[in-house]
Amino acid sequence: MPDSVAAIVDKYNREQGYIVSILQDIQEEQHYLPRAALQEVSKLLAVPMSQVYAVASFYKTLSLVPRGKHVIQVCTGTACHVRGAARIVDKLERDLNVQRGRTTFDKRFTLEEVRCVGACAMGPVVVVDKDTHGNVNLDNVDNVIKKYD
Ligand code: FES
Known part of the structure; x- marks a missing residue:
């Protein structure tokens, strides 16, 4: 409780x-x-x-509007951008049926774009809650997200 x-x-x-x-x-x-x-x-x-x-x-970590149970942050800083971060955001928008900056209807995920999270060598980087996932691409992003329910 x-x-x-x-x-x-x-x-x-x-x-x-x-x-x-x-x-x-x-x-x-x-x-x-x-x-x-x-x-x-x-x-x-x-x-x-x-x-x-x-x-x-x-504080940026605090939110006055409802957020999902899990917050997906796709880094779109320069290093991640040149390695295809925008396509990852597009795919997540389509697959989760949510626009960037918004929360899914079932309140499971909030999808956000963020600037450099300091892990450029691992780009593209996707941070889910407190977990940083590196080398994310269109083929493995589903596996990254499906761990969070
Ligand atoms: S640009 Fe993505 S981690 Fe630095």
Whole structure:
């Protein structure tokens, strides 16, 4: 059963200094930060909603809109681009029936393009959640994705 927002805040002893960790834990559990969760954090930490919102908007790993259970990030930096990253994005859009930047209807995947993830020698690179997959191509991308359900 998922932790409630209150349980997560309590885990950090309701300390304001842990607000980023608290928001990350909520994001991990709910795959994004619903407004109601931000309001609860604001109340429990006694931090103004504007400040909670500012933190939630600042960090790229935090999302204010619903995301899929798994986030697929295709690197389209220069090194990956010249090795065919755009074709991988196109294929994933077709196969998953989702546009880049969007989440599949079943909320299983969010598909994103990202710039260099620092693994250029392994390009094209696809990062799924925290896993980095190198040398991805049109033939093996299905195998990479099917591990995530
Ligand atoms: S350009 Fe893709 S990892 Fe650097």
